[in-house]
Amino acid sequence: MTEEKLSFQAEVSRLLDIVAHSLYSEKEVFLRELVSNASDACDKLRYAAQTDGSLTAEDPEFRIALTADKDARILTVADNGIGMNRDELVENLGTIARSGTGAFVANLTGDAKKDLSLIGQFGVGFYSAFMVADKVTVVSRRAGEAQAWRWESDGRGSFTIAEADEANAPKRGTRITLHLKEDAAEFTDEYRLREVVKRYSDHIAVPIVLLGKNEDGKEEKETLNSASALWTRPRASITEEQYKEFYHHVGHAFDDPFLTIHWRAEGVIEYTGLLFVPSQRPFDLFDPGRKHRVKLYVRRVFITDEAEELLPSWMRFLRGVVDSEDLPLNVSREMLQNNPMLSKIRQGLVKRVLGELQKKAGDAEAKDAYAKFWDAFGPVLKEGLYEDFTHRDELLKLARFRTTASNGELVSLEEYVARMKEGQDAIYYISGEDRAALEKSPQLEGFRAKGVEVLLLTDGIDEFWVPQVREANGKPFKSVTRGGADLSRIKGEEKDEAKPEEKTESGEVGSLVALLKTTLGDQVKDVRTTERLTDSAVCLVADEGDMDIHLERLLKQHRQLEQTSKRILEINPKHPMVTALAARVSAQGAGSELEDAAWLLLDQARILEGEPLPDPVAFARRLSQLVQKGLGSAAA
Ligand code: ADP
Numbered sequence: 001m002t003e004e005k006l007s008f009q010a011e012v013s014r015l016l017d018i019v020a021h022s023l024y025s026e027k028e029v030f031l032r033e034l035v036s037n038a039s040d041a042c043d044k045l046r047y048a049a050q051t052d053g054s055l056t057a058e059d060p061e062f063r064i065a066l067t068a069d070k071d072a073r074i075l076t077v078a079d080n081g082i083g084m085n086r087d088e089l090v091e092n093l094g095t096i097a098r099s100g101t102g103a104f105v106a107n108l109t110g111d112a113k114k115d116l117s118l119i120g121q122f123g124v125g126f127y128s129a130f131m132v133a134d135k136v137t138v139v140s141r142r143a144g145e146a147q148a149w150r151w152e153s154d155g156r157g158s159f160t161i162a163e164a165d166e167a168n169a170p171k172r173g174t175r176i177t178l179h180l181k182e183d184a185a186e187f188t189d190e191y192r193l194r195e196v197v198k199r200y201s202d203h204i205a206v207p208i209v210l211l212g213k214n215e216d217g218k219e220e221k222e223t224l225n226s227a228s229a230l231w232t233r234p235r236a237s238i239t240e241e242q243y244k245e246f247y248h249h250v251g252h253a254f255d256d257p258f259l260t261i262h263w264r265a266e267g268v269i270e271y272t273g274l275l276f277v278p279s280q281r282p283f284d285l286f287d288p289g290r291k292h293r294v295k296l297y298v299r300r301v302f303i304t305d306e307a308e309e310l311l312p313s314w315m316r317f318l319r320g321v322v323d324s325e326d327l328p329l330n331v332s333r334e335m336l337q338n339n340p341m342l343s344k345i346r347q348g349l350v351k352r353v354l355g356e357l358q359k360k361a362g363d364a365e366a367k368d369a370y371a372k373f374w375d376a377f378g379p380v381l382k383e384g385l386y387e388d389f390t391h392r393d394e395l396l397k398l399a400r401f402r403t404t405a406s407n408g409e410l411v412s413l414e415e416y417v418a419r420m421k422e423g424q425d426a427i428y429y430i431s432g433e434d435r436a437a438l439e440k441s442p443q444l445e446g447f448r449a450k451g452v453e454v455l456l457l458t459d460g461i462d463e464f465w466v467p468q469v470r471e472a473n474g475k476p477f478k479s480v481t482r483g484g485a486d487l488s489r490i491k492g493e494e495k496d497e498a499k500p501e502e503k504t505e506s507g508e509v510g511s512l513v514a515l516l517k518t519t520l521g522d523q524v525k526d527v528r529t530t531e532r533l534t535d536s537a538v539c540l541v542a543d544e545g546d547m548d549i550h551l552e553r554l555l556k557q558h559r560q561l562e563q564t565s566k567r568i569l570e571i572n573p574k575h576p577m578v579t580a581l582a583a584r585v586s587a588q589g590a591g592s593e594l595e596d597a598a599w600l601l602l603d604q605a606r607i608l609e610g611e612p613l614p615d616p617v618a619f620a621r622r623l624s625q626l627v628q629k630g631l632g633s634a635a636a
């Protein structure tokens with residue numbers, strides 16, 4: 001029989017290196033991982049057997065069996081689930097097929113401590129076997145197939161694959177043999193196995209049995225777990241720890257859930273939901289597929305974790321199970337599409353989850369935890385603001401924002417509106433990628449001077465939902481980089497408020513504006529004075545009806561937009577440079593020097609906006625001429 005030697009995917013090798021050499025304090029979790037996989041395998045076969053009963057006819061009872069051999073220091077974990085054929089062994093146990101892997105591996109640093117915490121978040125699943133074993137043998141037979149296969153590895157770069165010895169192969173399913181390292185001998189101890197299974201795997205619905213022999217050499221069987229689906233048990237009988245372990249199993253997750261929601265819906269449609277809101281972002285949260293991973297069961301039988309209709313994409317961070325009493329058991333995945341029963345369930349799930357989130361959002365004691373939740377999943381919920389009209393109001397209540405006045409804390413729209421200034425009739429916002437950069441935007445100066453709070457929007461999705469939603473709490477959203485600033489109507493906090501404004505509209509500034517317009521021509525849509533600025537001389541804004549500056553840039557980056565619209569150049573009539581230029585224009589009229597200054601003003605505004613200069617050479621030439629002149633006159 002030929003044996004093939006194959007290399008692990010490079011990412012797996014790196015992972016195994018860390019796994020094998022790190023002093024991971026909780027080595028025992030390897031068993032949880034193997035049992036979790038075995039249970040998934042049983043679930044998959046139970047589903048397949050709904051349409052092809054012959055797959056389980058000979059052995060209808062699912063189980064996961066542990067056997068320990070103290071003397072040989074060997075532990076085996078065997079299941080009679082779906083099994084794997086050759087290709088599946090190579091694919092599943094040679095690569096990391098899970099999505100988000102790229103991001104995960106890119107984050108590995110080589111620093112054992114950091115990498116370990118990362119592995120803690122991502123999980124290494126099957127590969128955790130190499131924490132306790134220096135050799136792992138997997139013999140597996142895919143249900144319904146004749147040939148069994150043997151996979152073997154010492155976890156160092158490569159593995160072998162060969163046809164399995166028929167006498168030594170399971171009839172169906174997978175048997176994993178762990179040749180334990182010296183310091184992992186404890187895992188042949190029955191007492192220890194009992195303890196570990198009880199701690200991490202009690203919720204597994206398939207019986208986990210420990211096979212052994214008594215003193216007389218007679219076969220013995222002991223079931224180590226409760227072996228009933230956790231979600232079917234009464235809430236009061238389930239500990240927080242058990243919920244957490246179940247979450248780890250069902251969500252392939254490793255953090256603590258932020259929320260655990262377990263309920264039974266009764267009435268026209270009956271189902272049980274056990275849903276978790278993670279506390280950390282799963283690695284695949286922003287995969288283009290936007291798929292959720294909640295598992296659909298029908299009367300305890302696993303159907304699929306790809307029932308897209310079960311939850312909206314904007315709730316894809318949820319993990320857990322939904323077990324329907326009404327759907328037919330032989331429901332195919334295709335039948336789930338546009339299924340009215342499923343859409344009823346979906347409505348129920350969304351309502352329930354939003355309700356629970358609302359409770360947390362309103363709970364003063366949960367403020368920090370909610371803020372963490374919002375930072376992790378707010379951008380996903382905001383997708384709901386954009387695409388799901390029916391839940392808009394609830395989502396707006398859940399939404400939190402950092403603002404120019406919040407000092408990094410999160411603020412609700414209700415709070416924002418409650419502290420709006422007298423005369424303020426809009427919710428002001430500014431959007432961009434980076435909060436620190438946004439806070440320095442010149443367009444904010446006037447707002448800051450008046451003490452008007454501005455939302456700092458830094459999620460890409462903000463560009464889409466804000467124009468779609470348009471208003472909240474009866475107030476329109478207004479970008480501070482678009483349209484007129486109309487700050488004069490707002491009663492602010494400035495000390496010099498009493499000062500007459502007429503000076504700003506004086507004839508001198510008027511001539512400067514006229515000069516700028518003629519010089520800059522079609523490079524700008526308009527030139528005007530503004531109250532938006534206090535410190536800076538100039539800024540660019542978009543016209544009222546035009547697209548927001550940041551959105552345009554985003555679309556251009558993604559090549560969704562060919563041409564950007566023209567901006568309005570706003571000048572600060574109180575800025576000393578502007579008043580000096582204005583005086584010069586009034587005294588001398590136009591001239592090449594003033595024209596250069598006009599272009600410099602526009603380029604300065606572009607730089608402040610973070611936009612590339614269309615003609616950097618001309619900019620440099622004008623600037624150096626100006627500096628030379630300045631120096632020359634100073635010397636004279
Ligand atoms: P995960 O369980 O998160 O997918 P693992 O590393 O634990 O990641 O397992 C990788 C894959 O190997 C599983 O998705 C499954 O397809 C396959 N697998 C592992 N163990 C078994 C098993 N006992 N029976 C059948 N397939 C298995």
Ligand code: MG
Nearest residue numbers: 036037125126
């Ligand atoms: Mg797994």
